[in-house]
Amino acid sequence: xxxxxxxxxxxxxxxxxxxxxxxxxxxxxxxxxxxxxxxxxxxxxxxxxxxxxxxxxxxxxxxxxxxxxxxxxxxxxxxxxxxxxxxxxxxxxxxxxxxxxxxxxxxxxxxxxxxxxxxxxxxxxxxxxxxxxxxxxxxxxxxxxxxxxxxxxxxxxxxxxxxxxxxxxxxxxxxxxxxxxxxxxxxxxxxxxxxxxxxxxxxxxxxxxxxxxxxxxxxxxxxxxxxxxxxxxxxxxxxxxxxxxxxxxxxxxxxxxxxxxxxxxxxxxxxxxxxxxxxxxxxxxxxxxxxxxxxxxxxxxxxxxxxxxxxxxxxxxxxxxxxxxxxxxxxxxxxxxxxxxxxxxxxxxx
Numbered sequence: 448x449x450x451x452x453x454x455x456x457x458x459x460x461x462x463x464x465x466x467x468x469x470x471x472x473x474x475x476x477x478x479x480x481x482x483x484x485x486x487x488x489x490x491x492x493x494x495x496x497x498x499x500x501x502x503x504x505x506x507x508x509x510x511x512x513x514x515x516x517x518x519x520x521x522x523x524x525x526x527x528x529x530x531x532x533x534x535x536x537x538x539x540x541x542x543x544x545x546x547x548x549x550x551x552x553x554x555x556x557x558x559x560x561x562x563x564x565x566x567x568x569x570x571x572x573x574x575x576x577x578x579x580x581x582x583x584x585x586x587x588x589x590x591x592x593x594x595x596x597x598x599x600x601x602x603x604x605x606x607x608x609x610x611x612x613x614x615x616x617x618x619x620x621x622x623x624x625x626x627x628x629x630x631x632x633x634x635x636x637x638x639x640x641x642x643x644x645x646x647x648x649x650x651x652x653x654x655x656x657x658x659x660x661x662x663x664x665x666x667x668x669x670x671x672x673x674x675x676x677x678x679x680x681x682x683x684x685x686x687x688x689x690x691x692x693x694x695x696x697x698x699x700x701x702x703x704x705x706x707x708x709x710x711x712x713x714x715x716x717x718x719x720x721x722x723x724x725x726x727x728x729x730x731x732x733x734x735x736x737x738x739x740x741x742x743x744x745x746x747x748x749x750x751x752x753x754x755x756x757x758x759x760x761x762x763x764x765x766x767x768x769x770x771x772x773x774x775x776x777x778x779x780x781x782x783x784x785x786x787x788x789x790x791x792x793x794x795x796x797x
Contacts, residue, residue, distance in 0.1 A: 450513040453481065465489040472500075479505035479524070497532040507553055515542050517627060520675055523556020523588060531597060542624040543600045553591040561586055563611065566680040567635055567667050572651025577644055587612045600625040607631075608703060613641030614664075617703030620671075627675045632683055636699040637665045648710070656682040659710040660696040 453474035461468045467487040474481045483500035502510070507525035512518045531547025562582040567573075593607030605619040615638075620631035637645070642665040650657060650665070657667045668683035668690070690696055695705035 451510075452477075452513065458485075476502060477506040477509040479503050481505070483529075491534070493534050495532060495534045499530045500528075502527045502529075507556060515624060517624070517675065520559050521553070521556065522559070523553040523591070525556075526552045526554075545597050545600050545624060547597055549595040549597060549602065551591070551593065551595075553588060556588040556591060558586045558588060560584065560676055561678050563616070563633075563635065563680075564613070566678075567637075567669070568645065570652065570669055570680060570682055571645075571657040571665065571667055574646035574650060577646060593618075595622070597624070606703065611635075613644075614638050615699045615702045617697070629671055629673065629675065629678065631671045632668070632686065633671055634666065634668045634683075634686065634697060634702055636660075636697055636702045637667075638699045639663045641665075652682075656687070658687070658690060658696055660698055660707040661710055662698055662707065663710070664699050666690070666696045 453476055456472065456474035458469040458472035461470070465488070467489060468484070469486075470484040472481075472483060472485055480503045481500055483498065485500070486497040488495040488497075503526050504524045505527075508519060508522045510525060511521055528550040529547070531545055531549070533541050533544045533546070535541045535544055562584060563586040564578055565582040568578050589610040589612070591607070591609045593604050595602040595604045597603075600623060602622045602624055603620070604622075607618040609616050609618075614636055616633050616635040618631050618633040620629070622629050622631070639662060642659070642663060645665070647663070647665070648659055653659070657665050659665055668686035669680050670683045671678050671680050673679040690705065691709065693705060694709050696707050696709055697704055698707050
């Protein structure tokens with residue numbers, strides 16, 4: 448069915464009415480370890496496999512190449528958790544009928560046939576020669592992690608993250624595991640050193656296809672379509688507009704969250720009309736009342752013996768009435784300051 452090779456495999460096997468169950472199963476797998484359960488339902492015309500497996504530090508390229516049509520594509524040490532089912536007789540049909548969930552964490556790896564930094568240089572119009580003139584043909588992945596929900600071979604993610612040479616990215620979108628097509632929205636954040644090295648705010652695409660956060664890091668939202676063999680990269684115009692509207696950008700430490708301001712864009716002043724003016728009037732009343740009450744308390748504390756006699760000799764002031772009168776007087780002044788209405792026009796002369 449596939450080219451998958453396990454060594455030093457151990458398992459407890461049970462058979463019940465053509466339902467085979469391996470629980471637990473452990474094995475050495477392409478330089479790493481594998482453990483979990485495998486169930487094989489032999490009752491249908493084509494067997495149905497249900498797997499719940501974890502891998503630890505497995506050679507990603509050898510594993511993926513052995514169970515799919517994606518050959519020589521993803522390299523590195525793979526730790527993963529697979530809970531999925533499929534019914535197939537070949538590696539290609541495994542991907543077409545795959546359903547379940549995948550979680551992966553790749554370290555010290557690379558993605559072949561795709562030089563992300565070179566594509567970003569083209570979109571952002573980096574300073575000539577800052578990244579070289581010839582694409583490397585791959586993207587170094589210091590770390591890649593995320594979760595995928597798979598339905599009929601189409602894997603969807605909303606939390607894919609990667610650490611690159613000189614930056615990070617967060618991505619969400621779809622990957623078709625059968626025909627290897629992609630539709631991913633990627634937000635790349637170059638760290639400060641890399642951003643300065645490619646031109647910083649002097650790049651040709653600044654404020655059009657690239658923005659900069661308050662930490663001096665270039666932020667570039669892009670859309671990747673096409674296939675793994677022939678990816679196409681374009682600016683994510685909608686995401687750029689949203690970032691400008693919200694005046695928020697991610698950072699290289701957290702490329703998936705909008706937490707930082709945009710360099711060169713100031714916040715808008717708040718309006719002081721309408722409801723804010725009403726709130727201001729109420730605030731003045733509360734403030735005056737609080738101020739008068741505080742002054743009275745201070746006077747009583749400074750001269751406690753005279754406080755009682757003063758209350759008996761003088762009428763108690765009414766601070767609320769005073770403040771209301773003050774507000775009403777201000778309103779009357781505003782009305783008096785308004786220009787008088789224009790006189791009616793003279794009747795036409797006969």
